[in-house]
Amino acid sequence: MPDYVNKAYSTQVFYQNYGGEAGGVKMFVNVVFHFEDDQERTVFFSDAKGEVQLNWLCDNLLSITNYGEYGDRSITWILGKEIYDRHGGACDTYKIKRNYVCYTKDNYKNGF
Template sequence: MFIRTILLTAITVLLLIFLLIKIVPFLLKKKSFPRKTSLIFATFLSLTAVLFFYQSYFFTFDQTNGTRYKGPVESPTGDYTATSYFKEYGGAAGGVHVWVDITFHDHDNKDKTIYLSDAKGMFSLSWKDDATLSIVNKDEFEDTSTLLNVESDIYHDTGLACQSLIIKDEYENCYANES
């Protein structure tokens, strides 16, 4: 989804440049206004705006086809199980997403993602008490480690989950990377 947004934005910028080039003769009163180019630009600008709005306010933790990374790690009383997964993105110049799913054993083994970030060099999961999970995800340049109450907290490194209209009822506290 992110790659499509970048591609659509790049096309929109190129169309803007093309439109500006076509408008110069109009401004010099030598040609008629470039209506087709303006319409195409407006269409791509609208699509780009809709896509940015959609990604910002309709974000979900839809992580699929990930590879199990660490875990499962069962909570001290056995009510929850934490499992982390990773998935590469972006090809050679990309990176790796890591996320943590919690299985709620007292709610029909329902899974809920509570953490999503870019993977760092050091990653670990450990329980501080029955409902508090410590997630260590850091390297020498950045630390996105956090303590989360699995019932009420979520973490998303870019903060998209914090402004999502879809998942706002699933948490009380949302944390994002502050750097």
């Protein structure tokens, strides 16, 4: 999938298969912060659904459509202030708690 770019950031989507034939696909969205020495951070982690699309709504507001027959993990959030980890492991770390609002399947945003 191609990178999605705005002036200050670019996003990259990565997929990882898990569980063999009966498993699924994990989806990672990384953001490269061009004005911060191209530091790369994972800002979204979830199971991938059938329809995936990234859109910049403004310079720091990113919308991710991650929708399929079996669920909707779409979200819109503010980069540098919010992250999403479906399973919540990242949200338990001190660094994440201190610096971000972290959304999980139990603490969600935008109705998914």
